[in-house]
Amino acid sequence: MKTTLKQTLIIIVISAVLGIMVNFINKDGIALVMENTERYSREIENTNEQINDNQNPDLSNLPEGQTNQEVKEPVKISGDFAKQLFDRNAVFVDGRPSHEFAQGHIPNAINIPYEEIRIKTPQEKEQMVKDINKNSLIVTYCSGEKCDISIDVAYELFDMGYKNVNIYLGGLEEWSAKGYPTTK
């Protein structure tokens, strides 16, 4: 029994040293402790909260593809409101991995895979979003209600200075179910 425990411990120590070393060398390596802990837990708690205001927004005053300059936290929006924003040429950001994006997405959506952007340096992040104006009206989404990377991407963009970020929690599933257009 003692031998077994000793072997177990040796295997775990070898693996831990190897894992941490490779992670340190690997250019795609991650921090040993996940960042933004507070924000994540807050978001997870709020995931089931009711979809926010703006059910019947007055869009008449908005300039094309643009909104007021006030900085506000990302807002969760309904499918119908997402469609209205779509018709107003809002920038849709798809947070899923690129191979899933390639299988179908909302027309003109920009693919910013969360698993990629979250590990980039601030300069690389700016490079990834260089085509999106900081004042643009943005809607993030992922596959549907069971995923939360739409929230993660929204906060990633918000932290980078985007002033009007909306989260479409219904995602592609609800979008397609409502018969709204998609493309490949």
Next chain:
Amino acid sequence: MDFLRNKYLQLVLRVVIGGLFVYASFDKLFNPAGFAEIVRSYHMLPLSLVNIFAIVIPYVELVAGAFLIFGFYKKGSSLIISLLLIVFLIALIQAKALGLENCGCFSIDSEGAKSDINIRILEDIFMLIGSLLIFFFSEPKSKDNLKTEGE
């Protein structure tokens, strides 16, 4: 119960289970960020432990799997693999209860994530039985055990 100690049965079990663990580790080894996201999506660990878990666990799978294939530290590696399989089983059952199975968005490998969760639970149980058979019935008198005992 003597057939359970049969060295060919034990060899097949070790190569199959060790091989599956080595194979399963590859996808996660070089994509710690992707794997960390999956771990996080299960909501089973405190967030402060998610990354270190995602960094170390694939290497535990790789090392324990490789040791099992080569028959090195059989008791230790089969114990670790059994414990991992129990943890995975709990995670899978919880994921089923949470309804995570239809969402490919957390996965580095969306095909894998979309595969039927019941089948994965069954696979897990079979592998757990196999690795427990190795743990309890593997030949104790192999070289590595003698060496370890002699230390």
